[in-house]
Amino acid sequence: MEDVLKRLYEIESAASAVKKNTERKKQLLDLTMKRKTQEFDEATARDTNAALAKQKSQLHAQIEKDLARQVQEIETALQSLEQEYSSHHTRLAKEILNTLIKE
Numbered sequence: 001m002e003d004v005l006k007r008l009y010e011i012e013s014a015a016s017a018v019k020k021n022t023e024r025k026k027q028l029l030d031l032t033m034k035r036k037t038q039e040f041d042e043a044t045a046r047d048t049n050a051a052l053a054k055q056k057s058q059l060h061a062q063i064e065k066d067l068a069r070q071v072q073e074i075e076t077a078l079q080s081l082e083q084e085y086s087s088h089h090t091r092l093a094k095e096i097l098n099t100l101i102k103e
Helices: 002-087 089-102
Strands: none
Touching: 002 089
């Protein structure tokens, strides 16, 4: 009987050691997963911020390009109108006067 109790005690001790070892491994695995998750989150945030900064820069450059093009188009149109006015000032004034008189 004493041998049985001794054997049961040994089994209980072994089971306890396995349980402690499993808990320790679980804690290490939890720490590893937390570290890897944090590293992944940081890398993702860096990549996302870099991509957003690049896209923002590209959009800003495109806006500046479009704005410069629009300014040039407006200046060209304005010059054309000024040239038209200078060339045909008298005719335009007569047309306006005739239109006002007819009304």
